[in-house]
Amino acid sequence: MRVMAQMGMVMNLDKCIGCHTCSVTCKQAWTNRAGTEYVWFNNVETRPGQGYPRRYEDQETWKGGWTRTKSGRLKLKAGGRVKKLFGIFTSPVQPELKDYYEPWTYDYKTLIDAPAGDDFPVARPKSLITGKDTDITWSANWDDNLGGVHELGHLDPIVEAVRRESNEKIKFEFEKTFMFYLPRICEHCLNPSCMASCPSGAIYKRVEDGIVLVDQDKCRGWRQCITGCPYKKIYFNHKTGKAEKCTMCYPRLEIGLPTVCSETCVGRLRYLGLFLYDADLVGAAAATENEQDLYEKQLELILDPNDPMVIAEARKQGIPEDWLDAAKRSPVYALAKIYKVALPLHPEYRTMPMVWYVPPLSPVVDLLRDQGHDAEGAGTLFGAIEELRIPVEYLAELFTAGDTSKITEVLRKLAAMRSYMRGIALGQEPDASIPAAVGMSEEELYEMYRLMAIAKYEDRYVIPQAHREQAHDLEEMGCSLDFDDEVGMYENSPFGEASGTPTPVAIETFNALRDRQTSGEAPSADSLRGRVNLLNWDGTGAPEGLFPTKHQHQGEPK
Amino acid sequence: MPAETVGTWDVIVWGVFPYFMLAILVGGLIWRHKYDQFGWTTRSSQLYESRLLRIASPLFHFGILAVIVGHVVGLIIPKAWTDAVGVSQNFYHFNALLVGGIAGIGTLGGAALLIYRRRTTGPVFAATTKNDKMMYVVLVGAIVFGLATTVISVFEADHTHNYRETVSPWFRSVFLLQPDIASIAAAPLTFKIHTLVGMALFVIWPFTRLVHALTAPIHYLFRPYIVYRGRDKQPASPTSATQRRGWSDVGTSDNAKD
Ligand code: HEM
Ligand code: SF4
Ligand code: SF4
Numbered sequence A: 001m002r003v004m005a006q007m008g009m010v011m012n013l014d015k016c017i018g019c020h021t022c023s024v025t026c027k028q029a030w031t032n033r034a035g036t037e038y039v040w041f042n043n044v045e046t047r048p049g050q051g052y053p054r055r056y057e058d059q060e061t062w063k064g065g066w067t068r069t070k071s072g073r074l075k076l077k078a079g080g081r082v083k084k085l086f087g088i089f090t091s092p093v094q095p096e097l098k099d100y101y102e103p104w105t106y107d108y109k110t111l112i113d114a115p116a117g118d119d120f121p122v123a124r125p126k127s128l129i130t131g132k133d134t135d136i137t138w139s140a141n142w143d144d145n146l147g148g149v150h151e152l153g154h155l156d157p158i159v160e161a162v163r164r165e166s167n168e169k170i171k172f173e174f175e176k177t178f179m180f181y182l183p184r185i186c187e188h189c190l191n192p193s194c195m196a197s198c199p200s201g202a203i204y205k206r207v208e209d210g211i212v213l214v215d216q217d218k219c220r221g222w223r224q225c226i227t228g229c230p231y232k233k234i235y236f237n238h239k240t241g242k243a244e245k246c247t248m249c250y251p252r253l254e255i256g257l258p259t260v261c262s263e264t265c266v267g268r269l270r271y272l273g274l275f276l277y278d279a280d281l282v283g284a285a286a287a288t289e290n291e292q293d294l295y296e297k298q299l300e301l302i303l304d305p306n307d308p309m310v311i312a313e314a315r316k317q318g319i320p321e322d323w324l325d326a327a328k329r330s331p332v333y334a335l336a337k338i339y340k341v342a343l344p345l346h347p348e349y350r351t352m353p354m355v356w357y358v359p360p361l362s363p364v365v366d367l368l369r370d371q372g373h374d375a376e377g378a379g380t381l382f383g384a385i386e387e388l389r390i391p392v393e394y395l396a397e398l399f400t401a402g403d404t405s406k407i408t409e410v411l412r413k414l415a416a417m418r419s420y421m422r423g424i425a426l427g428q429e430p431d432a433s434i435p436a437a438v439g440m441s442e443e444e445l446y447e448m449y450r451l452m453a454i455a456k457y458e459d460r461y462v463i464p465q466a467h468r469e470q471a472h473d474l475e476e477m478g479c480s481l482d483f484d485d486e487v488g489m490y491e492n493s494p495f496g497e498a499s500g501t502p503t504p505v506a507i508e509t510f511n512a513l514r515d516r517q518t519s520g521e522a523p524s525a526d527s528l529r530g531r532v533n534l535l536n537w538d539g540t541g542a543p544e545g546l547f548p549t550k551h552q553h554q555g556e557p558k
Numbered sequence B: 001m002p003a004e005t006v007g008t009w010d011v012i013v014w015g016v017f018p019y020f021m022l023a024i025l026v027g028g029l030i031w032r033h034k035y036d037q038f039g040w041t042t043r044s045s046q047l048y049e050s051r052l053l054r055i056a057s058p059l060f061h062f063g064i065l066a067v068i069v070g071h072v073v074g075l076i077i078p079k080a081w082t083d084a085v086g087v088s089q090n091f092y093h094f095n096a097l098l099v100g101g102i103a104g105i106g107t108l109g110g111a112a113l114l115i116y117r118r119r120t121t122g123p124v125f126a127a128t129t130k131n132d133k134m135m136y137v138v139l140v141g142a143i144v145f146g147l148a149t150t151v152i153s154v155f156e157a158d159h160t161h162n163y164r165e166t167v168s169p170w171f172r173s174v175f176l177l178q179p180d181i182a183s184i185a186a187a188p189l190t191f192k193i194h195t196l197v198g199m200a201l202f203v204i205w206p207f208t209r210l211v212h213a214l215t216a217p218i219h220y221l222f223r224p225y226i227v228y229r230g231r232d233k234q235p236a237s238p239t240s241a242t243q244r245r246g247w248s249d250v251g252t253s254d255n256a257k258d
Helices: A021-031 A081-086 A109-113 A146-155 A155-167 A191-199 A225-227 A260-264 A280-284 A291-302 A308-316 A319-326 A331-338 A360-369 A378-387 A389-399 A404-425 A433-436 A442-454 A477-486 A505-518 B008-035 B051-076 B077-083 B090-120 B122-126 B131-155 B167-175 B183-187 B189-207 B209-215
Strands: A002-010 A043-047 A066-068 A075-076 A104-106 A125-127 A180-184 A203-206 A212-214 A232-235 A244-247 A272-277 A354-358
Touching: A002 A075, A002 A308, A002 A331, A021 A043, A021 A260, A081 A354, A104 B008, A125 A180, A125 B209, A146 A155, A191 A203, A191 A225, A212 A244, A212 A331, A225 A232, A260 A272, A272 A280, A272 A319, A272 A331, A280 A291, A308 A319, A319 B090, A331 A354, A360 A378, A360 A389, A360 A404, A378 A433, A389 A404, A404 A442, A433 A442, B008 B167, B008 B183, B008 B189, B008 B209, B051 B090, B051 B167, B090 B131, B131 B189, B167 B183, B183 B189, B189 B209
Parallel strands: A002 A354
Antiparallel strands: A002 A272, A043 A180, A066 A075, A104 A125, A203 A212, A232 A244
């Protein structure tokens, strides 16, 4: 046994209102830089819908993740090492910008500067890639809410899968339509196929907390990881020529703060905590034959932090005491392994993802309510879960490789919690038969309710701090002093922006903010380092480069 | 041995410049490797456009790799050796021209398509730096003059010139620190120009995107799939025995010998 600690996340989908606050704050923190305009480390998808990049779940096209060979070994779906090397000069399957979307800004200045006339001035969209006029055709989440499902739902690969399986046409008639939001970040997998695809070995998993990072110095831009990740959570920075991905906000986690997306989540639906797992068994678990067993196998990897044997082994591996303590109090462990209501996204990709989801009961509840039934009663809810096959099958394709019984089990627990607590709230005698129907005790159900519905801040985030006394060289902090002298002069190196020692993100943000606060001027092209992006433009003036240079019309009155 | 007079320019160009070039190439590469790991990348443009790249890039790269192999064989293996194993001059020449010609045309065609794509695809052109343009001028120059030497050899009436008796001995002599200037001075002009442009390419090499070629990821064939690395870059768990820096073999067992 080799015990390792993994920082994990659980998202309770019932609470997501699709506000995109998480995406926006994440973008502000990490990807409001040139080259990453189209990149959303955190994105929120409307489901059913195509996702971002569009149809990324269709692995027959995109070849992400692993497959199991006939002899029972794991193989990258895109091919073995030799095949990957032969295909290195051009990646056979890599999403293009049009599969994400072409980022844009608007020509705001004409609104102010246009000469008086009969026509209203219009702020035209400008591509952030070419700087030219562009037509907006798609964005990171263009799948519309209910109306859009009707239009575009059939393009969702999961809908296709459900159709294939059930051999009937799913109709997106309005009254039968259901939808929910799916926020996604990198899964920080236990068996990451992005890492396995990287020819340079630049992607690594941190021993201490399992966070998957790209070493920006070792990455050579072979862009194989983008194909490798089935969740398409590695992005190519087209300015620096390097791969970038969600960092799980490691600088925040290291000092005990939750990630930006979790901290700012309006629905307070994200949980952060530790898993202890047995690293020696990951390979075997990922190679499990039957796809529908992968979820169970993944659960088996997760070790009980209260088991004395596990604790002894963890100590031997050098996991500090406060981390072991945090593992015992971990909310993600409770939701995934004790209550078994959190499920991994697409276990069939065999990467052992570590961001788990509590599937939403709301499609069922909403449909019941719309049809005039009691949407809180245990009887009607249990019945509806069995009846409403399409939402359940859809969720099963997402979370259990198509096994509807496991989804039903989870939804029944959520339904039980709902109706049991409703009874209490109405001052009725607690109905012990409800938890019993889902194999739980009244205490357990109440504890689950406290964690999921009350969800206090300190219960949602149990984050042990990094041990700096051991860390000689924390990722950025270790060398941040070196940059003090260079503040403001990091721009020029002989090969342009993308060369030289990278400036730590914190220093860059600091500089940008200071520049902005200490000058009344528009940020100059210099201080923005040639980047023109709505997110680093605060409305003062127009940064150089926002508009094409030749926009002066000939013979116009001054 | 060709007996031509050796002028001052010959000494400068074939006796001094090669060492200047080597100094810049080696020094530049070491410097860039130390100073600019972050800029050491292919700067792939596939995100913008992939239809043309899918044809152009493999055509160019497989071509240039074949050309490199050809150069290694032609320049390094002395004629005496191939003679000794019974490879006739005509047979060698025929093969070199055939294989070299095909590889060269592939390379040039690939490069032409790459440049066409760079110029005509908006986002790719926008992402093309001055450095890239300069690099392409020299690179295409080297390829064109290289092909010219091949073509001229084919149509040359008497097939008298053999670069393996002029350029190659000089090439080897440079590394023996006794440049055989007389040999190369006897070579025809196209060969001289090709050699010069080639040397210019090596001078700019460390300072362009071409550095990516020197980190061709062959080690991918041998590394374990899953890479663990400690935050403090120390092996975190002293109990696991086979810890090379950041390459501990846990996770998938794909790399285990079974
Ligand atoms: C064997 C080692 C090599 C590998 C693995 C390799 C790989 C690559 C890759 C992945 C790209 C990026 C293509 C894209 O996505 O846009 C690229 C571009 C390029 N490579 Fe190489 N390369 C190698 C050797 C070379 C050599 C020897 C040369 C020239 C002498 C060369 C010249 C170029 C050029 C000029 C480009 C830019 C193409 C463009 O216009 O976009 N490469 N290479
Ligand atoms: S989800 Fe994250 S860790 Fe998993 S394969 Fe993709 S990028 Fe790698
Ligand atoms: S901030 Fe929270 S509620 Fe809003 S979209 Fe993100 S995950 Fe959903």
